[in-house]
Amino acid sequence: MLTASAADHERGGEPLAFGPLWQLAGLTRYLRGERRAVTLLALLIPAGVALQLAAPQLLRRFVDSTLHHGSSAALTGIALWYLASAAGQMAVVVGGDAVAVRLAWRGTDRLRAELVDRCLRRPARFYQEHPPGELVERIDGDVTRLAGVMSALVLEVLAHLALVLGVLVALFLFDWRIGLVFAPFALATVVLLHRLAGRSLPLVTARQRSAADLLGFLEERLAGAEELRVNGATAHTLGALELRLADLGGRARAAARVSVRWPATVQALSALSVVLALAVSVWLHSAGRLSTGTAFATLSYALLLRRPLLTLSTRFHDLEQAVVSAGRVAELLGAPGDPGTPARARSAPLPDGPLGVGLTAVSFQYEPGEPVLRGVSLRVGPGERVGVVGRTGCGKSTLVRLVFGLQHPGRGSVTVGGREVGELDPADLRARVALVTQEVQIFHASLRDNLAFFDRSVPDRRLLAALEQAGLDDWRRGLPDGLDTPLGTADGARGMSGGQEQLLALARVFLRDPAVVLLDEPTARLDPHTEALLEPALERLLRGRTALVVQHRPHTLRQVDRIVVLDAGRVVEDGPRERLAADPGSRFHALLAPGGGTR
Numbered sequence: 004m005l006t007a008s009a010a011d012h013e014r015g016g017e018p019l020a021f022g023p024l025w026q027l028a029g030l031t032r033y034l035r036g037e038r039r040a041v042t043l044l045a046l047l048i049p050a051g052v053a054l055q056l057a058a059p060q061l062l063r064r065f066v067d068s069t070l071h072h073g074s075s076a077a078l079t080g081i082a083l084w085y086l087a088s089a090a091g092q093m094a095v096v097v098g099g100d101a102v103a104v105r106l107a108w109r110g111t112d113r114l115r116a117e118l119v120d121r122c123l124r125r126p127a128r129f130y131q132e133h134p135p136g137e138l139v140e141r142i143d144g145d146v147t148r149l150a151g152v153m154s155a156l157v158l159e160v161l162a163h164l165a166l167v168l169g170v171l172v173a174l175f176l177f178d179w180r181i182g183l184v185f186a187p188f189a190l191a192t193v194v195l196l197h198r199l200a201g202r203s204l205p206l207v208t209a210r211q212r213s214a215a216d217l218l219g220f221l222e223e224r225l226a227g228a229e230e231l232r233v234n235g236a237t238a239h240t241l242g243a244l245e246l247r248l249a250d251l252g253g254r255a256r257a258a259a260r261v262s263v264r265w266p267a268t269v270q271a272l273s274a275l276s277v278v279l280a281l282a283v284s285v286w287l288h289s290a291g292r293l294s295t296g297t298a299f300a301t302l303s304y305a306l307l308l309r310r311p312l313l314t315l316s317t318r319f320h321d322l323e324q325a326v327v328s329a330g331r332v333a334e335l336l337g338a339p340g341d342p343g344t345p346a347r348a349r350s351a352p353l354p355d356g357p358l359g360v361g362l363t364a365v366s367f368q369y370e371p372g373e374p375v376l377r378g379v380s381l382r383v384g385p386g387e388r389v390g391v392v393g394r395t396g397c398g399k400s401t402l403v404r405l406v407f408g409l410q411h412p413g414r415g416s417v418t419v420g421g422r423e424v425g426e427l428d429p430a431d432l433r434a435r436v437a438l439v440t441q442e443v444q445i446f447h448a449s450l451r452d453n454l455a456f457f458d459r460s461v462p463d464r465r466l467l468a469a470l471e472q473a474g475l476d477d478w479r480r481g482l483p484d485g486l487d488t489p490l491g492t493a494d495g496a497r498g499m500s501g502g503q504e505q506l507l508a509l510a511r512v513f514l515r516d517p518a519v520v521l522l523d524e525p526t527a528r529l530d531p532h533t534e535a536l537l538e539p540a541l542e543r544l545l546r547g548r549t550a551l552v553v554q555h556r557p558h559t560l561r562q563v564d565r566i567v568v569l570d571a572g573r574v575v576e577d578g579p580r581e582r583l584a585a586d587p588g589s590r591f592h593a594l595l596a597p598g599g600g601t602r
């Protein structure tokens with residue numbers, strides 16, 4: 004399992020432990036189920052390494068046979084073996100690449116699916132902290148970078164490690180002194196490159212964070228383009244964009260300054276290895292301890308040692324980005340899940356029929372922040388309709404979110420049908436409790452899918468009945484393809500007015516036929532005329548159901564029997580709507596006065 008390690012990446016200057024590389028290696032768990040391809044790779048990698056190691060041995064025998072006047076048949080035989088080993092290497096490289104790329108894409112597709120699945124289970128707070136643009140960059144950008152190196156990881160890194168070990172063994176077998184010179188050299192190389200990676204990774208992390216921040220910013224501002232333009236905030240947006248671009252540019256330059264040292268270091272190290280091989284071979288050869296063929300082979304192995312280093316240096320930029328991406332992906336996988344699915348034991352399912360709602364001494368605060376609800380107690384009987392009013396920021400929406408299980412109380416208990424909300428199966432809760440807010444998400448999909456949330460088993464009869472109950476029957480009859488008409492904002496899709504969108508949200512609730520309805524200012528963005536059009540549908544929706552209705556404009560709360568007034572997170576008034584409205588001394592009466600709801 005990957006673990007979050009962004010903090011590791013942020014550690015400035017000091018060389019990194021192998022943590023990020025392990026995270027990258029941890030991604031191989033997404034290759035489960037690819038046994039045949041993995042086995043094929045497991046055979047191809049050692050085969051390729053063996054063929055590479057064989058070539059200098061053949062060279063050695065060829066040179067020594069030539070110098071010792073070997074038969075031309077023997078020389079031809081060695082030459083043919085050499086050609087065969089070269090052809091074999093080519094076949095292994097091409098075949099191995101094809102298998103590794105396929106594996107990498109299959110693995111990263113699984114990773115993408117898991118990331119999307121995890122994101123869909125996150126609480127609302129997660130989406131406030133991570134705008135869609137940033138999530139898209141992580142789910143697509145980071146994972147694509149990982150796919151780019153996963154093949155390198157599987158094929159190149161493993162093959163190169165085996166090659167380096169094989170070369171060291173072969174050199175030791177030639178002469179222990181050659182082996183003794185190269186072993187510390189190989190070790191020093193690994194340590195040096197590791198230190199270099201340790202310096203550059205925090206800088207690359209910072210650059211990628213800045214890039215994701217820029218994407219998030221662009222996504223938010225482009226989504227709100229209309230509002231920015233109408234309210235004259237375009238210039239400010241451009242200014243903020245300039246600051247972000249400057250930040251990204253600075254971080255990219257800092258990362259590039261360190262990254263550029265890598266290829267230079269590798270070139271210097273590989274040149275040094277060739278010089279070392281030459282020096283040791285000449286010395287041993289002149290002392291009569293090494294045949295000319297073995298000296299050639301030693302040089303050949305030294306040149307072979309350059310290959311992993313040079314490949315790593317050309318792939319370093321990708322590898323560097325991939326290590327950082329692996330950290331960011333791990334962060335996303337490790338983010339806390341939906342608090343609606345705690346590990347506590349689940350209670351029995353909700354009983355059939357009408358359900359009551361209860362809050363007992365509930366206190367709640369967002370992190371970080373002041374307490375929003377302070378010791379709120381409230382009983383809503385089955386079938387009772389309660390309006391929740393109070394000034395801006397007094398905690399009305401928070402109360403409703405607690406009943407819907409989107410937040411969990413710091414203290415006290417919230418129950419639906421007598422069961423603790425936090426202990427209910429979220430699917431059970433969602434089936435019996437519906438929340439309608441002013442935000443209605445219309446998907447680029449058919450009316451049918453928008454209504455039933457892609458559940459194709461719902462019969463048309465029920466869909467049509469829900470549309471009729473919501474008052475959308477006439478609108479639906481006017482659609483060119485009825486329930487199959489595409490909705491949304493894309494080309495060819497049917498656009499909807501704000502009022503129609505809200506009615507569609509109500510139709511979704513009619514379809515589910517819940518016992519409890521939570522309305523959080525569903526009409527707040529509508530003009531009074533459109534709001535009036537919605538009223539009959541709202542009235543039908545609340546009939547016979549338990550309801551909590553949050554309303555900023557208390558005079559529109561005609562459907563409720565009882566009013567609860569909140570002030571600074573406390574219940575300060577609770578009574579029948581008619582009585583409170585008629586009582587000039589009541590808080591509700593004061594809120595009904597012109598401007599009272601917004602003071």
Ligand SMILES: Nc1ncnc2c1ncn2[C@@H]1O[C@H](COP(=O)(O)OP(=O)(O)OP(=O)(O)O)[C@@H](O)[C@H]1O
Nearest residue numbers: 369370372375394395396397398399400401402555
């Ligand atoms: N996700 C959040 N993170 C931190 N603080 C929050 C969050 N949501 C709301 N708050 C704060 O909690 C307090 C209560 O917010 P809430 O939305 O419940 O009030 P409200 O009575 O519904 O307000 P309004 O009538 O304006 O919709 C406010 O001070 C708000 O700033």
